[in-house]
Amino acid sequence: MDKSIMIANALSVGYGRKTVVEDICLMAVPGQILTLIGPNGSGKSTILKTLIRQLPPLSGTVFLEGRSMPRMSHLEIARSVSAVLTGRPEPELMTCEDVVRSGRYPYTGRLGILSEADQQKVDEAMTAVGITDLRDRDFNRISDGQRQRVMLARAICQEPKLLILDEPTSFLDIRNKLDFLYLLKALVRERQLAVILSLHELDLAQKFSDTLLCIRDGGIDRWGTPSEIFTDGYIEQLYGVKHGRYDVRFGSVEAEPPHGAPLVFVIGGGGSGIPVYRKLQRMDIPFAAGVLPENDLDLPVASALATEVIRERAFEPVSAEAVQRAMEVLTECRYLVCCTEIFGTMNRGNRQLLTFAEKQNMILPVGELARLWDKTSAL
Amino acid sequence: MSEKRRIRYTACFLILALLLAALLFLNTVIGSTQLGMADVLQALLSPGGQGTTERIVWNIRMPRLLSAALLGGALSVSGFLLQTFFGNPIAGPFVLGISSSAKLAVALIMIYCLGQGIVIRSVTLILSAFLGAMLSMGVILLVSGRLKSMSLLIVCGVMIGYICTAVTDIVVTFADDSNIVNLHNWSMGSFAGIDWGGVRTAAVTVFASLFCVLLLAKPMGAYQLGEVYAQNMGVNIRCFRIGLILLSSVLSACVTAFAGPISFVGIAVPHLVKSLFRTSKPLLMIPACFLGGGVFCLFCDLIARTLFSPSELSISSVTAVFGVPVVIWMLLSRQRKSAG
Known part of the structure; x- marks a missing residue:
């Protein structure tokens, strides 16, 4: 030229x-x-x-x-x-x-x-x-x-x-x-x-x-x-x-994920999970995230920070099989944090997880994440 | 350039010119011998007259005040060049040991020539002072290649100055008695004892150098943004640096050859002039420093001659008294600037 x-x-x-x-x-x-x-x-x-x-x-x-x-x-x-x-x-x-x-x-x-x-x-x-x-x-x-x-x-x-x-x-x-x-x-x-x-x-x-x-x-x-x-x-x-x-799509930087078996299970979706993932990372508490479709906004951050991410194919409703996998992880966790209040056609499966956790008295409201400081040091 | 700035620069130049004229006049009229104003004016109008007044005015006072104005100007321009070169406001021919090593070289030549009964010509003095100046400049440049810190560089210059002064003192101590009187006066610094021939040689050297310095004004302006930017603007750095060093050495060597080492003019005057003009544009600063240096040295020489008349003070002690407070003020104001 x-x-x-x-x-x-x-x-x-x-x-x-x-x-x-x-x-x-x-x-x-x-x-x-x-x-x-x-x-x-x-x-x-x-x-x-x-x-x-x-x-x-x-x-x-x-x-x-x-x-x-x-x-x-x-x-x-x-x-x-x-x-x-x-x-x-x-x-x-x-x-x-x-x-x-x-x-x-x-x-x-x-x-x-x-x-x-x-x-x-x-x-x-x-x-x-x-x-x-x-x-x-x-x-x-x-x-x-x-x-x-x-x-x-x-x-x-x-x-x-x-x-x-x-x-x-x-x-x-x-x-x-x-x-x-x-x-x-x-x-x-x-x-x-x-x-x-x-x-x-x-x-x-x-x-x-x-x-x-x-x-x-x-x-x-x-x-x-x-x-x-x-x-x-x-x-x-x-x-x-x-x-x-x-992350090359957003140009965002994620820190090193916490190590160890997941202590908390986070139900996210549509970007609602990101602040919670980051907070848990800062508190150095290992967590699992699910169930997230492949095209969910939360997924890049979740896969950078979570110990385990339960995924579903893009544009598909959360399948029974995915719920099954999530349930296995959830039973190993002590708490469940639910970041979303909306359960539509696609993430109806996640509701089953929430119901299960409610029964087990595992629910930790998003606003009370700080309590984990005491609980983890008590562990 | 805005109109306001143009007015300021014109006013500043006018002030300097008026001060210079006034001091030239005072230096002609005032002296250890009381002369009437009318007699002095009369004498001025009849050069070559053989009366006492004519002789005093034309053979003693005129060469002295002209050399004070010329050499003072040369010294402060030399200081301005060195400050630009080292990017440091405290650099100057005296601080960097250039004056002292020029003095040493001149002392050696003087003693040798006097011992051999050779008549010394002023050109010989300038050349030896120049060699001495280049020698210490060479050492400082060698050091500056290794040491990046400017304060260490200045310390190095001060040390060179001490060594040269010490050696000069030793040489003077062991010189023949008859030479000492001559040398002693000179090595303390004085504008006395410069005859018309000396003034002529000094004028040619100083004005020729000044002309070359003005040609360097443009690259100096670029250099104020730093070497790299200067190069990016098309300055040939190598040529520029060589030119700057040669010229500042010639100027300070010329001063040392005729008047001995004179302290603090090279630092104080450029700073005063910059503060007065509120700019550091080389094209303005070079003539302004020259004028300012002339004014400063005429003023100091007037005091040196008249304060304890008929005995004289060395010019360096007067310039130090007036120069040091300026330097301290400058350092303090810079400190404040960098802190705030």
Whole structure:
């Protein structure tokens, strides 16, 4: 594809003799976001540093707009690539506007004085990012979210074709993370920028990237679209997750399930069970969950946290056979927590479990889960 | 740039220029010999006159006040360059030991030349001071490659300063008696004893360096966001760093060669000027620091000459008295900023 801004081929990156990641092939395409994900220390930053030529490549080639990057001057590179990096600059006595203005560096003359046209680009970038009200504020005295926006405006006003961002959302709260990425996405579409960035937030990477590059053990483990990368079990494998689970459908993280034979049986369904499962997990009380259809909202969390889950096929009523299996588990438990009050055609079977438990005096209301603290310590 | 800021910058430059003019005038008029205002003005209008007043004004006071203004300016610009380079507000030619090692080199050359009966030319002095300055700069850069911590770097500079001062003292102690008087005055720091030839050499060196410094103003502005961003904006970091180090060394070496080591001007003046202008834009700061340094040194020299007239104070003791409170104030205000 000759549309691409940057192509790296068989690129090895690292420090001095120490290779960190080798055999990297990647391509930055206008209007698309390429995201690097991978565990800490896998070399995402090293790759980005090499792409902005802060580090020399150990081997392989990087082409920027069809030209070999090592042959280009810093100024030429600066006119097509700009960056937002992890380090937080703390310039003395610079207003936000001063910081944004520094983005015009590659276009100004010997003394760096901005022309009217340059100033217009600065204003435009500040408007696009929505920081015009910060114009005269001291850059060191604004919040992290605002600072990141100023740095983005600075990068934009450098008029790059390729934007490189190293963990741009790391210090931001959830609202600022979303705002920042939303803004980035809008700018990318509008200006047809090519973007390469690294992210630690997998849930966001999944939603905002066009292509993902997974770095692990000194190489590219996989690359592809979000739906190709976020498949069952792959994220745990990529990051070497030992305790807990990452749910690729919702982008949610579940902790390690409690160990041991189930003490509590939870009847859930339609999302009602999730808070109870999580609470039991936090209390470190092993539990069983049932009977849940394969397509139930509760199922991903239940299967991550419960010792045992009794399932039924999707779109089928709870069968007698499933009730039978549930009953076997239930009799081994001491309590039953019922999270739902609705029993329709599909989950009528669960009602039998409830009735059985009522007879056995096993019912523990959802509101009284805390009582289990005393009861388990009494055990 | 907003209109408000433009007005502020113009006003600040005007203030500095007025202060400079006033101090130049005061330094011409006031001195250990009481001269009438009218006589001084008369003398100013007749250069080359052979009267006592003319001789005092033209051969003693004028070279002295011009060198104070020039070298003071050079020193604070050098301090500003070093602060930008190290990203540390307390860096300066004196703190980093550059002045002291330049002083050592000059002392050695002076003693050698005086011993051999060779007449020393001011260019020789500048060159030896420059070599001395580069030597300690080299050591500091070597250390800074290993030590990432800036405070350790400063400590290292202070240590270099102590060693050089100690060696200079030893050398001065063992020098021939006739040389000592000459050396002693100089090694304490003073603007006295610079003749017109010295002023001319200093002016050429300082203004040539200043011109080059102005050409570095643009990359310096980018460098304030950090080395990596500067590079990303297209600055050739290697060339830039070499240029910055050479220029700051030349400037402080020039000062040391003529006036000996002068403390705290390099730290205090850039800070005062930055606070006055409320910006750190290099293109403004370089001329402003130059003017400010001139004002500061003229003021301190005036006090050094007149406070206990006819005996003189060393210029360093006066600059320290006025400079140290500024430095402490700066450190405290930074502390507050990082805490709040």
